[in-house]
Amino acid sequence: MTNYFQKKNNQWSILVIIILSIINILNIVYNTPMVPDQHWAQKIFYVHVPSAWIGFLSYFIVMISGFMYLTSRDNKWDNIGLAASEIGTFFMALVLITGPIWATPIWGQPWVWEPRLVTTLILFLIYIGYFMIRAYGGYIERMKRNAAALGIVAFINVPIIFLSVQFWSPEIQSHPQVEMAEQPSEILSPFIFSLIVFTMLYTVMIRYRVYVINLNNGMNEDV
Amino acid sequence: MYNFFGYFISVYVIVFGLIILWFIIQFRSENRFLLKKYDNDKGMN
């Protein structure tokens, strides 16, 4: 039971991630255009949207692993579900922290009923309930089933929450970069690069977390 | 030229700081489990 980072390829992966992140930050700071009136605040976009993308991606993985766990009853899927939900909620929290910071310079007031932010908030609240179920769901095997079911229910509600919030606040001037396609290419390419780096970072994080969970479960089993 | 620079820096510090913090927490909890497991194995044989 060695350390996760004693294995050769894991060391390589974490090194690659560190280098790529540094390149990513330098790339964002230096060769992205300075949008006339937003100046530096616009550059938050390169971090804010990828972490939101990872949050929703990991909640999607929670749904998939929940579905697989319910059908195949294999503990492996539940570990993935737990790891994905933890990292997903971590990134959603990041989005909810950086959102208002980004909104103050651009729109003047911190919290704005913008569809994406509100969907993130609602999902974040649902996942607080998810971790409550994991803590108080009765004995472990049943708690895993309930958590998997909630993971599925939470994600199938994402499109509905997004749609209902979208129509609820059309009058608010929408997210600055809502039309991803028409962005000038020199904004788009660093954004795509940052998105890729964040996704790779996410894969390393989730593998590491699953390894630690297995260690934890393995340790309890022998007791 | 450097207006809103404060917001930019704070967001990046928060995001990458918390990610590094997360890795540190995982690393420490992993060591704790390995240590506990090592005591178990040592105690066992």
Add this chain to the structure above:
Amino acid sequence: MLSVQNISKAFNRKKILKNISFSQKEGESIVFMGRNGAGKSTLFRIIARLMTYDNGSIIFQGKNLLKVKPIHSSKLFYLGHSPGMYHPFSAIENLNFLLSLRKIYKDQSEILDVLDQFGLMESANEPIGVYSEGMLQRLKIVCAQLMDWDMILIDEPFSNLDKDGLDLVQKHISFWRSQNKTISMILHNKNHAENFCDRILTLESGIIK
């Protein structure tokens, strides 16, 4: 009739049942014994599909219960510790509901005279919330008598029964056995077990001895 192959179940990672396997032929009756917490009730609840299990398989009348729709286990009946009925309903309403759940249509007189046999006639119309433990136990046996099943799982049929309640239940169980029905029970004292079953299996910390 029923074959259980290496069922195992864990609560909070503590293995309660470790690879239980046994089989039961038509008309054979088995008594499970073992001290409290050995996993007897858990095994019964798993067979009755009330509780999930980690691995293994249960074949009832040739069908794997996990893979198949619940309709196929209609001939299997389970009586647990708790009466499993609704406290606001009266005895008759509960029985009618449970019978219609299994698409069995019996006229009222038949229900009434079985209730009469068990001495529950005078309180048949009161909500079972006011029944005593012994009356609830008799009501469970009445329910078993009315249902049509090929195999029954009874969890401690003789608990908190008075003298003639005991004779009544014993009479019915031997009546069922004479009708070549498969019965598996959980009992605690030996002499009861002797004259009611062909085989005794003791469950000791998750393994069948």
Add this chain to the structure above:
Amino acid sequence: MFLVLLKKELFIELRSKELILSMVVFGIAIVLAFSFSSNLSRAVVINYASGMFWITILFVSALGVHRSFAYEKEYDAFSMLVTAPIDRGLIFLAKWVSGFIYLTLMEILIIFPFFKFLMIDYPSNILIAISTTLFINLGIMAVANLVSGIAMRSNLSEILLPILFFPLVSPIIIAATKISTSVMLNDSYVLWEIWVLIVGSIIIISGLAGYVLFDYLVEE
């Protein structure tokens, strides 16, 4: 088979009348609280009325669905229901429809004091108002039963149910308030047609999810 389960749900309520009484009393208490706090001008109350109404319905349905599952826990009646040879999704459907009936009954009793206490005049076309309210009740009860199916067996179900229920029901509440305000001001249908579609999609999705997931949730 579904009718048998539904008949049981309705009879159990006729027998003890616990559920409806607690829902009505709780609803009236909330309406009283609103009417005391809203001594504002009638104009303000008009556009808040639908919000107040749906908040009352939200809390009352959380209470109601929790009560209806509490019956199953007494004497472990659920075990006989689960071991019966029926498809477990039917239990969810029966709970859903009986919850819908109770909620509608409760609303009928609440509507009169609600409009009187808050001095609001009734919406002009009653028919549309009633049909939309029933439609939204169905949506709320679908989510409520799905969530209580998940939280019911855990030992902290009283706390878990509201925590899980309110975030999940928030899209319906947004849609409900939008529909009710536009019904009150009787705008043309095309304006609030999107909200009816949203509530419809929630009903379909929660209903299906409940029907499929209940098989896994119901086993101990």
